[in-house]
Amino acid sequence: xxxxxxxxxFQVLKTGQSMTLQxxxxxxxxxxxxxxxxxxMGLRLIYYSASEGTTDKGEVPNGYNVSxxxxxxxxxxxxSAAPSQTxxxxxxxxxxxxxxxxxxxxxxxxxxxx
Amino acid sequence: xxxxxxxxxxxSIQEGENATMNCSYKTSINNLQWYRQNSGRGLVHLILIRxxxxxxxxxxxxxxxDTSKKSSSLLITASRAADTASYFCATDGAGxxxxxxxxxxxGTILTVHP
Numbered sequence: 001x002x003x004x005x006x007x008x009x010f011q012v013l014k015t016g017q018s019m020t021l022q023x024x025x026x027x028x029x030x031x032x033x034x035x036x037x038x039x040x041m042g043l044r045l046i047y048y049s050a051s052e053g054t055t056d057k058g059e060v061p062n063g064y065n066v067s068x069x070x071x072x073x074x075x076x077x078x079x080s081a082a083p084s085q086t087x088x089x090x091x092x093x094x095x096x097x098x099x100x101x102x103x104x105x106x107x108x109x110x111x112x113x114x
Numbered sequence: 115x116x117x118x119x120x121x122x123x124x125x126s127i128q129e130g131e132n133a134t135m136n137c138s139y140k141t142s143i144n145n146l147q148w149y150r151q152n153s154g155r156g157l158v159h160l161i162l163i164r165x166x167x168x169x170x171x172x173x174x175x176x177x178x179x180d181t182s183k184k185s186s187s188l189l190i191t192a193s194r195a196a197d198t199a200s201y202f203c204a205t206d207g208a209g210x211x212x213x214x215x216x217x218x219x220x221g222t223i224l225t226v227h228p
Contacts, residue, residue, distance in 0.1 A: 004156075031214055042202050042218030043157070050214075058215060090156055094214045101214060102147065105156035 002026055004106035006091050012112045013081045021076040021109050023091030031094040032074035033103065034058075034066060036087040043090060049074055081113045120203060120219040128227050133190040135222040137203030138183075144206045146179055146186050147216065151200045160188075160201075193226045200224070 007022045025032065030051045035043035035058075045058030049068040063085060065077045074093075078085060088110050092103040121136045137146070145164045149157040163170045163179045163186065170177045176189040190197055200223050204216040 033214075033216075035218075040220065042204075042220045043216075044218070045215055048215060059217075092157075096214070102159035102162055103157075103214065103216065104159070105149075107156045108154075 004091055004093055004104050006089075006106040006109050008109060009107070010110050012114065013078075014114050015082060017081050018077065018079050019081065020078075021089055021091075021111075022073070023075065023106060024073045025091075025093040025104070026072065027093060027095070027104065028071070029093035029095050029104070030071070031096065032068065033092040033094075034064075034074070034076045035090045035092065036060065036085075037090060037108075038087050046076065046089075081111075083113045085111065086113045087111060120201075120222045122222060123220070124223045124225070126225045126227065127193060129193060129195055131193055131226075133193050133197070133224055133226070135188045135201050135203075135224070137186045137188070137219050139186075139203075139205045139217075139219075140184065141205075141207060143181075146177075147204045147206065148175075148177060148186075148188050149202045149204060149218075151202065151221070153199070157202065190224075193224075195226050195228045198224060198226045 004025045033048045034046040037043045044060050047066040049055045052071045067075045088108045090108050091106040094101045094103045119138045147162045148160040151157045161172045163177050174191045179186045200221045202221045203219045
């Protein structure tokens with residue numbers, strides 16, 4: 001079991017460029033999440049997918065889009081990157097669509113926008 | 115905005131001592147979770163306490179929850195150098211449609227000196 005995997009691990013973009021961050025989980029989890037972590041701060045939720053076929057906004061969705069491609073994969077897209085999107089991005093998954101449960105996190109993608 | 119406020123922001127202790135971290139939050143919750151993050155890594159779930167529980171133990175970890183004060187504490191007993199990490203509390207909001215959306219505190223950086 002690889003758990004939650006993310007690609008790429010590191011990325012440098014120029015302002016205005018676009019890119020997609022990939023996330024996959026092999027635990028047959030229903031819910032998936034994208035967070036960003038800025039220095040000295042906790043994680044903030046960008047988007048989430050409660051179950052396959054649904055997505056919804058989190059606390060900081062502006063400038064991002066997501067796709068729940070199938071039960072395993074949940075991608076995050078930056079259409080026109082801005083320096084304010086420089087951050088570490090974490091994907092997570094959870095077994096239950098609702099109710100209690102821990103989240104399992106990927107190793108993160110460190111993104112720098114110049 | 116961050117739901118949780120953690121205190122202290124940083125804690126430095128010697129191996130064998132106990133470490134206590136506190137978390138306060140603002141709104142009603144289904145449960146509160148604690149996560150650990152080693153430098154440059156993703157988050158790892160430590161323990162979950164439900165809103166109707168007051169105390170929970172897991173190995174060297176003890177978590178308390180006081181919903182009347184909207185606060186929680188994490189105690190790590192007999193700390194080890196390997197416990198050096200950042201610790202985050204995260205709240206899962208009340209209501210059946212929370213979908214596991216976690217709101218994180220800004221974290222406590224724990225350093226355990228050998």
